[in-house]
Amino acid sequence: MHRFAAAIAAGLALAACGGENADDTQISLGGTAPPTEEERYIASAESSASLDSIAQSFVQLALAIGEHDPAFVDAYHGPEEWADEAKAQSRSLEQLEMEAQGLLISVARANADGETVRGAMLEKLIRAALTRIEMTQGEAFSFDEETRRLYDTVAPEYSIAEFDAARAEIEKLLPGDEPLNERVEAFRNSLAIPSDRLRAVFDAAIKECRARTLSHYDLPADERFELEFVTDKPWSGYNWYQGDFESLIQVNTDLPIVIDRAVDLGCHEGYPGHHTWNVMLERDLLNDKGWIEYSVYPLFSPLSVIAEGSANYGIDLAFPGEEKISFERDVLFPLAGLDPAKAELLAKVNEQRDKLAQSRNHVAREYLDGKINREEAIEMIMKYLLEGRDRAEQTVRFIETYRGYVLNYELGRDLVAGFVERNSNKTTSRWNAFETLLTTPLAASDIAP
Template sequence: MTDSIVERYVRLGLRLDRRVEGTVDSYAGPPELAAEVAAGDLPGARALVDEAEALLTELPDSWLRDQVAGLRTCAGMLAGESRSYADEVHGYYGVRPSWTDESVFTEAHERLDALLPGTGPLAERLEEWRRSMLVPADRVESTVATVIAEARRWTGQLIELPPGEGVDLEFVREVPWNGYNTYLGDLRGRVEINVDRPMTGYQLLHLVLHETYPGHQAERAAKENLLVRGQGRLEETIVLAPTPQSLIAEGIGEIAPEQLLRGEAGAALAGIVRDSGVDLDLAHSLTLDEAVESCRWASVNAALMLHEHEAGAAEVSAYLQRWEMLNPEDAGRVIRFVTDPTSRTYSFNYPAGRRLCRAYAKAVPDGFRRLLTEQVRVGDLLRATV
């Protein structure tokens, strides 16, 4: 594979981002390449389709071809091509969404009923338990910083974290998300944590480990060190949202917490949360989260209801409140996320990525480390589930 093909791929991603802001999640490649694209004419949608199709004809079956297929789908949607929601998701990420039978949620509710104290409605008991586990607002920032340091120390036993690697931590307000890691390149990431929304001790651990170590920051830094610097893989300098890269990245982020919390590191990390004033029972929280996890597929059903079954927002909100046990405000957030043109397919990456990456990490020797350090393909994940 020649460098020119890889450079064309990077240019295609950067050019698509000029038409659909957010296509590029992060770019740490040659600045002159980005400057060249920025200085050029605004590309037409059909021209972008043609660029993607030309690359597909030249690329062998490979990780890079999977990526270009996602960009081809993005360019086609921009050009007005008509696809079902399920086809659009499959085109981006290489996995097709399907309906989860409500019996899955009923079983999860039964497990939760046994785990949660009280006898009232399940959603109210879950919310009451969460309120009892909130990290005090004045302790969130110090707890997050301490958890990051400890998680980084333990992650160093899973993969090599090179000298100079690290994160710049910021606390933000008035944003729609809980946390965000913007990879800056040169082994650095900027991690932003939303302090407007209260978090339980377990939610804080999950969020921080997802965004930093051994989640997003660990993955991007390891791949920059090993694949970009070590092997000269220019394609790893760009992270593109509408591609299989996102499904795998979010899958890594979703299973990252359990890599530490279910091992020796769990006691140390839980101790940090308890020092903040939360009476965290880590084993109970992990079991509870396992049950709640099954209910998160209700958000995928909600997206299918909205986009393929022509359901209205009120019906979908009621569905989410019943099966995912969300309050009306959080149900509204899900609906906005899966109807926003820039994010309507992205939520699928969390439950699907989690299921597939977890299966791969269990089935393949040294699987989690390989996810962090190699160009694992979605096809590899799917084969691990067979």
């Protein structure tokens, strides 16, 4: 049984009745008699003060790492002088490694006095930062060791036979003589959104994603986002959180954007995905609780499992069952000038393609561990993700750029889905369980079954 199971259950129960969040819950680490109320109060105050100091040092460490590793800090909305200091001081990686090791000792001591959900996550964040420092200095880890250190989880071994079974089902849906990936690519590209209709389609998709999310959550009245279309990126979409409840959402137009990507990206990057998660973290943990560590988002950290997993799961949460394809067929297809009669076939193909999504983790592990070369990785992506060569090359470029980060999308989604399904019932909805996950500092090992 995971050590945070009781804290999670308490948080869900309290969320359902409007009580306090479980984030401050002390976690019992042994069989000793429970402390008195006075002892708990004193220990809590001392631990909080200690964690506040450690958290500030962690934020400053993360900013300093970002001066060496530009991708490390994905978002920052803390004191400007800390960012200025990181630039001015220009500490060496060797110095940062020593600082990270010292912080690990400090947080371990703080947690030994009574581990909290906050303290446990802070320790994992510092450990991941130390790992990234080591990687930036040239130390190499296997794919599994890298993801364990950075993201607190390891991908399972995958069955090629299961991937082949899904391919066989798609063969039946899209028969023909050309290679299967070319048939899938041609079919999907036939449903690409014309460039002059991209804005209208994405505006409609994000508006619907937002409306469905706001029907369950009270987000700040001034939350907002800006949408941009960009080129020459290794990703298809990105949310750059600006702080003060604002996001910049970018969509890459290097390759044709198929109609189903509008809702996918609208939910993933916006509602109830990245934008919603960042807004809740800033409002509930940074502003309300004063947990300064949530002023920075280190990309290569255990936060990313929840970030990407919740963003992917958020699509199904906002559009359960047949609701996504119905909305696309009735609203987005006409807006894009596409034939709505193709919507049903698109949904069937996508159902089988979803079973192939984990193959990206398999290819990434094989490639980054040196078991296959770049060309073999591209060919495997073409075969199992059923992408054309251009998209396969973009996928491999993403793997080369972000390495083990690819694990967070589909494995993260599975972990989030499992958590939500286990913690929702007649009194706690899936939306409530999802909100608890978004506003509680939990890592992959905390929510795994």
